[in-house]
Amino acid sequence: MFPKATISRFPMYFRVLTEYNHQNIALVSSEEMARKVGVTSSQIRKDLSYFGSLGIRGAGYDVAYLLAKIKEILGMDKKRRLAIIGAGKLGLALAGYTGLKQHGLEVAALFDIDQSKWGTTSGQLTVFPLTALASQKEELGMEIAVLTVPGAVAQTVANMAVQAGFKALWNFAPVRLVVPKNVIVQYEDLVVGILTLSHHLARKFG
Amino acid sequence: MFPKATISRFPMYFRVLTEYNHQNIALVSSEEMARKVGVTSSQIRKDLSYFGSLGIRGAGYDVAYLLAKIKEILGMDKKRRLAIIGAGKLGLALAGYTGLKQHGLEVAALFDIDQSKWGTTSGQLTVFPLTALASQKEELGMEIAVLTVPGAVAQTVANMAVQAGFKALWNFAPVRLVVPKNVIVQYEDLVVGILTLSHHLARKFG
């Protein structure tokens, strides 16, 4: 098995490869990529080696081929649809994020318990009542539920998402969720990042 | 020195301790906390031990005391002010995020290059022209610059923030920044989280 951190480096590899591709660069060495990504070249080679011999000895990596491989590894070759639950500040920001599309991701609909938000379209999107979650999941073929609801209701909402058949949750609420074993939760705790900075500032400057 | 991951667990410790405090629970064991946070009890004890003997043998940890210690470690005892650069979808969502205050953080102002956004107050906040960054930093005592600008201009904006005297950058643009050694950058790459989910879905279900 490969380190967990390996997968977390792939999105950055994908981005720089996309750039090379854009510049019509066909071959790239691990050394060259490393400079751009900010990791060591052996780290890149090791990461890629977990998924086969993807490069060409003496030459480097074929940009187009490696891009295709990374897409496959990250599941970007198939379009994945997202349901955003909680059409608040963060939910709407994510719904309007243009960066998702280029990674094979698409927000298909939003859901909220607040009646005043229903039907409101932000961009092309519809906000459905939370009760429509299960039916719309089937209708729109959504696979990932994005939780942007207040922490106090996050567990309840997660239960509903699981009930509706979602097997993957992307949780922005600062709460640990209890879910069945076959459901994956990815936690996104933004406070960790800013408090890490705060900690460093406190250390260095008090 | 302690593992990097140690600091990343402290925000969660802080949250559960706040809950205990709210429930007037004065003492808590590492075992009890571990259940709630979702890590092992020895992990918690080890994490805390890097910062001294914070518990009471045979009894557990004094909730109020540990809270105060964690605040100190994370630099939450002093209020830190943030400058959000890029008053777009994500920047405005962060500006309106109520969770920052309870961690000693406060958004003091926003900055944007787009004239049509200047002066617009979202909540109590003002959007300043980007050129006012250095002067407002002094005026408002801001320490951390939050970068929510398009990736294409992130490096330029980072340079301006460094020029203005910011020593800590919280970067949401999917770009590796080059900054002087004495400036800290915390990267927040949301695509990593969702693509990790996508990868797992691809593995399990194709």
Added chain:
DNA sequence: TACCCCTTGTGATTATTTTCACAATCTCAA
């Protein structure tokens, strides 16, 4: 005070991740 029980704090151990270093092998030019 003496004793028992409980939980911390921490060296030692184990697991995981990264880095090193070089044999394998590919490209390209003559």
Added chain:
DNA sequence: TTGAGATTGTGAAAATAATCACAAGGGGTA
């Protein structure tokens, strides 16, 4: 076709992080 030069792929070594296991104390009770 051959040889020089380049870069991958990967075991082995080193570094980092998590877990174990238990001695060291502290609290409560009689």
